[in-house]
Amino acid sequence: MKGGGKVDNVNPLIYRRSGERPVTAREEDDELPDTINDHEIFDLIRSINDPEHPLTLEELNVVEQVRVKVTDAESTVAVEFTPTIPHCSMATLIGLSIKVKLIRSLPERFKVDVHITPGTHASEHTVNKQLADKERVAAALENTHLLEVVNQCLSARS
């Protein structure tokens, strides 16, 4: 994906990265449990790299904390993401990256739902359907080329 190739959106709007979360005294206390909340889930996905730009999904405002819903007690997570432009050809790939990141990072008890923010993409339903289909996600990850791109998105930026 580096170098050559046609980029969909050359000069996108960029947003500021929120910094590392400061550690509170409560979190350092061995005894008190911390529940998994929206902020923690957002921290997981905000640093995912965009497949096209050397920017993170947070900087492109593709993911926002308000679009993350988690219920720790019921073990459910729902994430909405917003492609930068309605015809973004990378939407499925971005969704797949978010989904894979969450599957790898959350306890197995969680049910993960990733979909496009309603009304922000031309082929919203197709993409959502693909992302919700377990077998298609599994099959996509069997594909070496796709896996490579997803892994690049999930690698820590050097």
Add this chain to the structure above:
Amino acid sequence: MCEVLAPGLAVSVLRAVFQEVHVQSLLQLDRHTVYSIIRNFMRTREEELKGLGADFTFGFIQVMDGEKDPRNLLVAFQIVRDLIVQEYTLGPFVEELFEVTSCYFPIDFTPPPNDPHGIQREDLIVGLRSVLASTPLFAEFLLPLLIEKMDSDLQSAKLDSLQTLRACCAVYGQRELKEFLPSLWSSLRREVFQTASEKVEAEGLSALQALSACLSRSVLSSDGEDLLDSFLTSLLQDCRHHLCEPDMKLVWPSAKLLQAAAGASRRAGHQISASVVPLLLEQYNQHPQSSQRRTILEMLLGFLELQQKHGPEEADDNPLLGSKATLCSVVFSAVTDPSVQLQLVGIRTLAVLGALRGLLNPADVELLVDHLTRLILHEEDSKSCEAAMEVAGALAPLYPEAFSGRLVQVLSEELQTAPQEEPLQSQHSRWRRCLQALAAVSTHSGIVRDTVPVLLQCLRRAQKGNVPSGAHSVVSICQSLQRVAVQCQQDPGSGWYFHQAVVPCLLGLAVQAGMQENSSPALGKVLLEEEALTAMVPVISAACTHLSPELAAQSASHVVLLFLDGELAFLPDNSFPRSFQPFQNRQCPALAQRRLVSLLMAFVCSLPRNVPIPQLDRLLHELLALSCSCDCPFTATAAAKCFAGLVNKHPPGSQLDELLEAAVNRLEPDLAEGPHRHQALALLLWVTKALLLRYHPLSARLTDKLLALLGDVALGPAVGDGFSLLMADSPDVLCKSCHADVRLMFRQRFFTESVPRLVKGFHAAAPDAKANYLKGLSHVLSHLPKPVLVTELPTLLSLLLEALSCPDCVVQLSTLRCLQPLLHDAPDVMSLHVDTLVSKFLSLTESPAMVIRIAALQCLHALTHLPPPVLLPYKPQVIRALAKPLDDKKRLVRKEAVAARGEWFLLGSPGR
């Protein structure tokens, strides 16, 4: 050989070589010989060779044409460079010479594995670059080549082209560049705008800067146009409009390009600032959102910093002068904005603005100081407040009157009047802020003379109990005093002022407290609390370390006699109810007075080594006695540290030997049994450290004693912990900053001497005592420089692995912290133990202590640095096991688990 060669022969030899030998059909070694012959002749027979004129150049071109071996190329590149630099006649062969070398550009060479010649790609790149960038004559051929290669898909080719361009700019002038400027600019712009690589961006920017510097340097002919001017105009034309879109991606690359060009010279900076600064100011006012304003202000800050870098302008010529009023109002509006992020940038801009010479008039400065004062006193965000203090400290030496008259004035008034209606908590935090600000702004000798009396006044009030929350306030005051002391150290005048003002005052207050304790228990006790005394130590220490020997000696006699003989005369307001005899009296008041030994320690242990201490022998014996016999651990440790600090600086000789003998004799019975075993151990540890640092032979004997004590049932654990004291830097005594005798490699030396015995002791020890040895070992290892650790690792690794199973948390933690860096630095050795490492780390992720779970997960993360083939067999197991900490009850643990598991998933996967 060359010396005996008759004149003229060199030329004949070379002619023969050029005419008769077809060099490129020879073997590599023989070709190398030909190059060596030519190079040797160039060294010794320069005049003769130059007589050959352009024939020599042509001859050499034919010799090297088609060369392929990197070893020969390195020599050939050198010869060509010398041809050019030493000004041999190139004649009509400039283009041929360029062709015969530039065909290697960009260098594409990977040394074969196990290459015995050790030639790196980098060597060839540098060699070739020194040829290509050596002369302006090549410019017309080279620049098109560079422009072409910048467009390459290979990042290495891009980087090489950019770096070569930068090198060329050092020798080129306007004439060479003129024709190519538009295409160079468009290539550079493309690289910076579109690249994904920070390296390419950085090289692109520095090439642009070099280009701009080169154009600024050239002398203008009277009729010629100024290329710099037209070049910068085209830059501005292409970049300016992006600066007006603070949300878009290209805003920063554009700003960086302009800043790179502006940073090249004052002239360039002037022209760009004159155009960009007013634009940015206008944009700031047009964009109301704070995030956009922040981006604009950050760019503005960059341009102002460049202005600062180029130094003061001629008064009437400063491009900022015209927009000064708007600039001030923009910056002042930023520092009053509710958004903290914008505020912080505003504060940084304030600092640069204040430091620009000849821009602000006194009224502006007063306004600036008032803004800082407001931020320091009333801003709720602690980051902004801290930043404002820092700026105040940086600007205070430039405008001492303004800061003294305004900020310091306001702060000291604030400290005097504590409003009663506020809750205690906020009252205290406000108080601390004022103290910190006073310290921060004390960066000028005049201001120090205003702030120190205020701080001391606070201390007096603290002693009388008139300030919020007792000992904490004393600690805050002392922290401020210490900061002032450190800032005064570089200026002898301020340093001596500080010493004279602060040391007697602190001692006086403490002595007074020590005497009062009995008569009125509540009053003045604050200063004797451990916390308060510990906070005073660094103040006194910092006030003593940089004194000149004469002044220090004068002060030392006062202080030592105070403690030995109770001479109170030099203390301020000396009306003391009773005598001060910390070492003699065994009654109750002396108990309190003895605690002040820690202040004595701070004083005498920080003096430079050449300062004589009066009655040193008597003092040492008193300290020795006190350290072994005192019931209070605080006092005993202070005395032991003081003793150790003096022993460390004591000149070698029989006196020192006797002293140490006496100390050891005194120690031994107490160490064996009795109520003061722990005190004796503390003394032993400190004296061992003092001797260890200066490589004294007795340290080996004392170390033996410590090792033997590790097996002791009662003292063993304390001795194990004591090893960290031996290895760590201690902040108050026995450190470089207080002039202690510290040898460079003492840690390594201690390591080589003690570790084999620790290992032996571990194997021989009773099961209960094994943990003590492991504790000692892990302390030694964790303080050792990494390179040493890596070489010693193979012998110790088995022990460390055993330490991982030790139930003691301290051992587990320090072992994990010790292993983690090794996983990065010594993957080969660690690979051998991967099986044990994986299983032990995984089992520690279930430890009840959160810190250990975190450390174990970090180690599992670090494991991924080992070669993948070693790890892949464990991948399924680790990924499965790491699912559990993903559901840990603590967020910080989950965070590490996510990071570690993510890396393990990527192992052996494409796209890692």
